[in-house]
Amino acid sequence: MTLPGAESLRKIAVVGRGTAGSLAAANVGLFHPGDYELHHIYDSRIPVIGVGEGSWPSLVDHLQQLTNLPHPVIQRRLNGTRKYGVAFEGWGHRNQDFTHYFTPQQVSYAYHLSADFLTDLLHESTRAHHVDAKVLDITRVEAGARVEFEGRAAEHYDLVFDARGFPRALDAGRQIDLPFIPTNSAIIRRCPAIVQEDRDGVVLRPTYTRAVARPHGWIFVIPLTSHTSYGYVFNRVVSDETEVEEDFDALLEADGVSGFEQRAVIEFPNFVHRRIFDGTVARIGNAAGFLEPLEATAIVSAQLQIGMILRNRLNRSVENLERDTPVVNRFLVDNMLRYALFVGWHYSCGSRHDSEFWRYARDHAWPKYRTATDPEQVGCDALRKFDEMLALLNETVIRQTVIREADRNRTYAVPQLPLTSYAQIAHGIGCYPGMESST
Ligand SMILES: Cc1cc2nc3c(=O)[nH]c(=O)nc-3n(C[C@H](O)[C@H](O)[C@H](O)COP(=O)(O)OP(=O)(O)OC[C@H]3O[C@@H](n4cnc5c(N)ncnc54)[C@H](O)[C@@H]3O)c2cc1C
Numbered sequence: 065m066t067l068p069g070a071e072s073l074r075k076i077a078v079v080g081r082g083t084a085g086s087l088a089a090a091n092v093g094l095f096h097p098g099d100y101e102l103h104h105i106y107d108s109r110i111p112v113i114g115v116g117e118g119s120w121p122s123l124v125d126h127l128q129q130l131t132n133l134p135h136p137v138i139q140r141r142l143n144g145t146r147k148y149g150v151a152f153e154g155w156g157h158r159n160q161d162f163t164h165y166f167t168p169q170q171v172s173y174a175y176h177l178s179a180d181f182l183t184d185l186l187h188e189s190t191r192a193h194h195v196d197a198k199v200l201d202i203t204r205v206e207a208g209a210r211v212e213f214e215g216r217a218a219e220h221y222d223l224v225f226d227a228r229g230f231p232r233a234l235d236a237g238r239q240i241d242l243p244f245i246p247t248n249s250a251i252i253r254r255c256p257a258i259v260q261e262d263r264d265g266v267v268l269r270p271t272y273t274r275a276v277a278r279p280h281g282w283i284f285v286i287p288l289t290s291h292t293s294y295g296y297v298f299n300r301v302v303s304d305e306t307e308v309e310e311d312f313d314a315l316l317e318a319d320g321v322s323g324f325e326q327r328a329v330i331e332f333p334n335f336v337h338r339r340i341f342d343g344t345v346a347r348i349g350n351a352a353g354f355l356e357p358l359e360a361t362a363i364v365s366a367q368l369q370i371g372m373i374l375r376n377r378l379n380r381s382v383e384n385l386e387r388d389t390p391v392v393n394r395f396l397v398d399n400m401l402r403y404a405l406f407v408g409w410h411y412s413c414g415s416r417h418d419s420e421f422w423r424y425a426r427d428h429a430w431p432k433y434r435t436a437t438d439p440e441q442v443g444c445d446a447l448r449k450f451d452e453m454l455a456l457l458n459e460t461v462i463r464q465t466v467i468r469e470a471d472r473n474r475t476y477a478v479p480q481l482p483l484t485s486y487a488q489i490a491h492g493i494g495c496y497p498g499m500e501s502s503t
Contacts, residue, residue: 066097066098067097067098067378067379068378068379068380068381069376069377069378069379069380069381069382070096070097070098070100070378071098071382072222072377072381072382073096073100073222073223073377073378074099074100074101074222075100075101075103075208075220075221075222076092076096076100076101076102076103076221076222076223076224076225077102077103077104077105077209077211077219077221077223077224077225078092078102078103078104078105078192078224078225078227079105079106079199079202079211079224079225079226079227079228080105080106080225080226080227080228080229080349080351081104081106081112081183081227082112082113082114082183082227082229082349082350083112083116083179083182083183083349083362083363083366084225084227084348084349084350084351084362084366084370085104085106085225085227085348085349086182086183086186086187086190087186087348087349087363087366087367087370088225088227088348088366088370089102089104089186089187089190089192089225090130090186090187090189090190091130091370091371091374092190092192092374093189093190093191094129094130095371095374095375095378096374096378097378101193102190102191102192102193103192103193103194103195103219103221104190104192104193104194104195105194105195105196105197105199105211105213106195106196107196107197107198107199108196109198110198110229112179112183112229113229113230113330113350114179114180114328115179115250115252115293115295115328115330115357116179116182116360116362116363117176117177117178117179117286117288117293118147118150118174118176118273118284118286118357118360119147119174119175119176119177119360119363119364120166120174120360120361120363120364121166121172121173121174122174122364122367123174123175123363123364123367124173124174124175126367127175127185130186130189131185131186131188131189132189136264136266138175138185139175139266139267140264140265140266140289141181141184141185142175142177142178142181142182142185143177143178143181143288143289143290143291144175144176144177144178144267144288144289145175145176145259145267145271145287145288145289146173146174146175146176146267146268146269146270146271147166147173147174147175147176147271147272147273148165148166148170148172148173148270148271148272149163149164149165149166149169149272149273150163150164150272150273150274150275150358150359150360151163151272151273151274151275152164152275152277152410152492152493153274153275153276153277154276154277154278154415154416154417155275155277155282155410155413155415155416155492155493156413156414156415156492156493156494156495157413157414157493157494158492158493158494159416160492160494162488162491162492163272163488163492164359164485164488164489164492165484165488167482167484167485169484170270173270176271176273176286176287176288177288178288178290195213195216197213197214197215197216198213198214198215199211199212199213199214199228200212200213200214202224202226202345203345204342204343204344204345205220207222207344208220208221208222208223208344209221209222209223209224209344209345211224221344222344223344223346223373223377224344224345224346225346225348225370225373226345226346226347226348226351227347227348227349227350227351227366228351229349229350229351230332230333230350230351230354231333231335231337231351234333234335237338238337238338238339239333239335239336239337239338239353240335240336240337240338240397240401240436240437240441240442241333241334241335241436242334242335242336242355242404242408242436243334243429243432243436244404244408244429244430244431244432244433244436245334245355245356245404245407245408245411245429246281246299246302246408246411246421246424246425246428246429246430247281247297247298247299247334247356248299248300248301248331248332248333248334248356249297249298249299249300249305249329249330249331249332250295250296250297250298250329250330250332250356250357251295251296251298251305251308251309251312251326251328251329252293252294252295252326252327252328252329252330253293253294253295253296253312253316253324253325253326253327254291254292254293254294254324254325254327255291255292255293255294255316255321255323255324255325256291256292256321256322256323257287257288257289257290257291257292258287258292259271259287259288259289261289265289267289271287273285273286273360275358276315277415277416277417277422278296278311278315278417279311279417279419279421279422280296280298280299280302280303280307280308280311280419280421281296281297281298281299281303281308281421282296282297282358282415283295283296283297283312283315284297284357284358285319292321294312294315294316294321294324295357296308296309296311296312297356297357297358298421299421299424300331302420302421302424303420303421305329332354332356333354334354334355334356334404335353335354336352336353336397336400336401336404336442337351337352337353337397338397338442338443339393340352340353340369340393340396340397340400341369341373341389341392341393341396342389342393343385343386343388343389346369346370346373347369348366348369348370348373349362349365349366349369350362352365352366352369352396352400353365353400355400355403355404355407356407358407358410359403359406359407359410361403361407365399365400365403368396368399369396372392372395372396373392376388376392394443394444397442397443397444397446398444398445398446398449401437401442401444401446401447402446402449402450402481403481404437404446405433405437405446405447405450406450406481406485406486406489408429408430408433409430409433409450409489409495410489410493411425411426411429411430412426412430412493412495413426413493413494413495414426433447434447437450453483453486454486454497455497456483457483457486457487457490457497458496458497460483
């Protein structure tokens with residue numbers, strides 16, 4: 065089968081070998097029907113971020129398509145468990161625990177996975193020429209992009225995926241800052257496994273990511289077959305790292321965890337790049353945008369970015385490129401901002417902890433969401449769609465009027481976030497939009 069854009073996509077580069085770059089390189093083989101040359105470029109001296117253990121259900125089939133392996137084999141290779149949702153403890157003002165299930169509830173599952181093993185699995189399915197070199201610059205040029213290397217001649221490509229991870233610094237002209245998300249750091253610890261393998265080394269029983277509200281933020285608990293991953297997500301401006309470590313110790317003690325290995329302390333920005341795709345350079349993964357790990361939106365965003373860009377470049381003739389590019393870019397920015405609003409909204413009713421962090425999150429950070437996503441400033445209408453979703457929630461779920469057929473699976477083009485997700489969070493945190501008692 066020939067595709068209209070395949071001829072214009074003969075030489076492709078993926079820069080970066082973390083989760084995003086590895087996914088992109090594997091996807092080129094899945095999508096491209098013809099001859100192509102793929103360069104997978106990374107600097108082995110620059111480590112990958114190495115976290116990213118929660119996913120969304122779309123990854124389960126996607127990995128099967130990429131690897132051609134049976135689902136149980138993939139799960140085992142990833143030290144994986146089946147994630148049916150996120151179990152929230154202590155969030156909101158109702159002082160009641162709740163679960164955000166994937167839809168359909170208790171049927172649809174994703175993986176908890178080991179990030180290192182995911183990239184290994186993807187590399188096995190990728191046909192690429194590997195280049196271990198530092199990239200100095202990637203620039204758009206006539207009919208393609210130019211990649212400049214340290215100690216190697218520059219090369220020209222038809223399409224470059226830039227998966228180099230977080231930008232060094234944010235620049236308001238290039239990135240949209242998201243100050244309504246109140247966290248910026250995480251301490252990662254690895255603890256003994258708490259799940260038992262059932263049959264043939266595969267864990268069949270449902271598992272959930274725990275998201276436990278704590279005085280300085282929240283702690284994720286991700287059960288893998290090899291270990292349990294714990295991460296304390298906090299704000300280093302509001303809380304002192306020593307206090308956070310002490311509270312981390314307290315939770316592990318309460319959980320009866322016998323010991324742990326300290327893995328990393330990671331600082332992260334919350335942002336969306338204004339130009340994820342310019343027609344020949346596609347930023348993906350943490351280079352395109354990042355939201356703190358609540359709801360695990362990074363891998364699923366990378367999947368969407370890669371799929372959308374490859375489909376656009378292959379299915380459309382190159383003559384359409386100039387017209388298509390802003391539309392694709394706007395869609396991808398809009399998608400990330402909708403995730404951002406959804407994630408930030410979780411903090412809007414505080415938690416069971418009346419602490420400095422939670423007052424900051426609820427009273428100072430979250431109220432900035434409207435200014436930060438003002439359509440005039442960000443060039444897309446994620447905010448209006450968020451408002452519409454809350455209005456729909458108010459009308460159909462909270463006031464319990466009949467849900468119209470057209471609204472039932474309404475997603476506003478964010479495939480992972482149906483109305484049911486908003487309803488579960490609204491009920492869970494006690495946020496009833498449009499009603500006086502909402503805050
Ligand atoms: C605390 C925390 C928890 C998280 N939890 C989740 C989760 O549960 N689920 C989820 O989906 N995501 C999660 N994430 C997000 C996670 O970081 C991403 O999913 C994922 O790892 C994407 O990383 P990346 O591939 O974009 O970048 P990285 O892993 O940083 O990889 C960057 C790559 O680029 C290469 N590189 C960099 N600069 C150059 C250069 N100049 N030249 C050549 N090569 C270069 C590096 O060698 C590396 O290979 C979490 C993030 C944090 C901080």
